[in-house]
Amino acid sequence: MEGSVGAGSIDRSEAGTLFADAGLSAKAGLAWMRKAPAFRAGFTRDAAAAAKYLRTGAVFLSRLPPKAKRTRAQQAAAEAIQRNCRNLRERFLARHAATVYRKLTRNLEKFLRVDELAYAAAKLVPGLTPTREEVEAESRRVQSEKDGVEIDQGIFLAQVLAVPEIGMHLCEAMLRPRHEAVARVKEFIERGVADLGPARVERQGKAAVVTLRNPRYLNAEDEGTLDETEIAVDIALLDPLSEICVFRGDVVDHPKYRGRRIFCAGINLTHLYRGKISYLWYIRRDMGIVNKMMRGLSLTDSQGADEIYGGTREKPWIAEVDAFAIGGGCQYLLAMDYVVAGSDAYMTLPARKEGIIPGAANLRLPRFVGDRIARQAILMGRRLDCDTPEGRMICDLIVPPAETERAVARVVEEFTGSGVVSAAGNRRALRVGEEPLDLFRRYMAVYCREQAYCHFSPALIANLERHWNAAQRKI
DSSP states (O other): OBOOOOTTSOOHHHHHHHHHHTTSOHHHHHHHHHTOBOOOSOHHHHHHHHHHHHHHHHHHHHTSOOGGGOOHHHHHHHHHHHHHHHHHHHHHHHHHHHHHHHHHTTTTTSOOOHHHHHHHHHHHSTTSSOOHHHHHHHHTSOGGGOOOTTHHHHHHHHHHHHSHHHHHHHHHHHHSOOHHHHHHHHHHHHHSEEEOSSEEEEEETTEEEEEEOOGGGTTOBOTTTHHHHHHHHHHHHHOTTOSEEEEEEOBOOOTTTTTOBOOBOOBOHHHHHTTOSOHHHHHHIIIIIHHHHHHOBOOTTSSOSSTTTTOOBOOOEEEEEOSEEETHHHHHHTTOSEEEEETTOEEEOOHHHHTSOOTTHHHHHHHHHOHHHHHHHHHHOOOEETTSTTGGGTOSEEEOGGGHHHHHHHHHHHHHTTOOTTHHHHHHHHHHHHOOHHHHHHHHHHHHHHHHHHHTOHHHHHHHHHHHOGGGOOO
């Protein structure tokens, strides 16, 4: 069935010229546009029609040179074709997102992480999301030369999360412990330490201490730290011999900070500029590591990762903030139960200078510092020094820089001295009023789409070159 093309699509009156100027067949382009399906049939027919239409759009794109070698006319045509295809994906998913998800999860019996889900969707409805091969091909290019095929993953995840039942199911899937962590728990119980390279978890008394280790980049986060950090967090939460968790950065060897711990420098901007950060990195991080700190783990025998059912394995988290908590580092603090910071430490959310959305900070920061300061921090790059009235709205204890580790040990003792039996219950009770899982789901539905477009925006490249001198930095 045929229908009109929605907002953001190619204007038919201009399509012929657009295709012709790019060296494509104007007649074929117009014919393609007229065949845009309206999605009024059942799933099978609509999926076949969508796949056929998207396949033709992909053929047009394949006839254009790579992005770095296109003329202005060719790039304009590429962007218009992509908009048309993305508009169609939005319309298809608005009608069939729940059906796609149920088919991929065997009617909610199977739990798939966001990356598994996105790539499975590419097989179920070809063209709906990019294949692994398509994403890997783009990963070999610098960020400015990518076509942004991963935006389609953002569209898909946004539509899935927008549907309450299946969106909650996906949130629970991302709160389940990773298989790698489950496999190493027994070893950790016996040895009290698990060295994962970029992350390390060690039992110190009643605390499981997770250390982020990327010293060359001041403990910034990237594709090389993500999986290992999440596994370390899972192990810390699964360990039956510890009662509380600590998160900190490792000692670095940078000349300016040599011998000091650095909490976290946020996302690795050099890797981002060079195209080494995937779009799904953001989603895996915020629905995985950070949300697990916030909510705990959903175990296979639980009734659900929701405050109503109490279906989580969780512990209080303490952060040890040395020097600074930039970007993602600051985002971690908003999921913590207690923050110890050095008096010289500071926090920033430089989203404006980076051109991306700072994880769930837009949802959480206003609870700490109020709406005005949150907007100043996120939209205007306001720095929050830990040892200020505003900083103390996030940080619980300020100590001299050399005293943070000892101070954390004292706080651990205070938390665990009389047991932490009620900690999980109190955390759940607090979340009911602050951020129930369904609120997080709705936030992530917006975040998944918006972050996808931000990640591939020309403004991101311009910002990194202007504020980070990214073109001159080496990986």
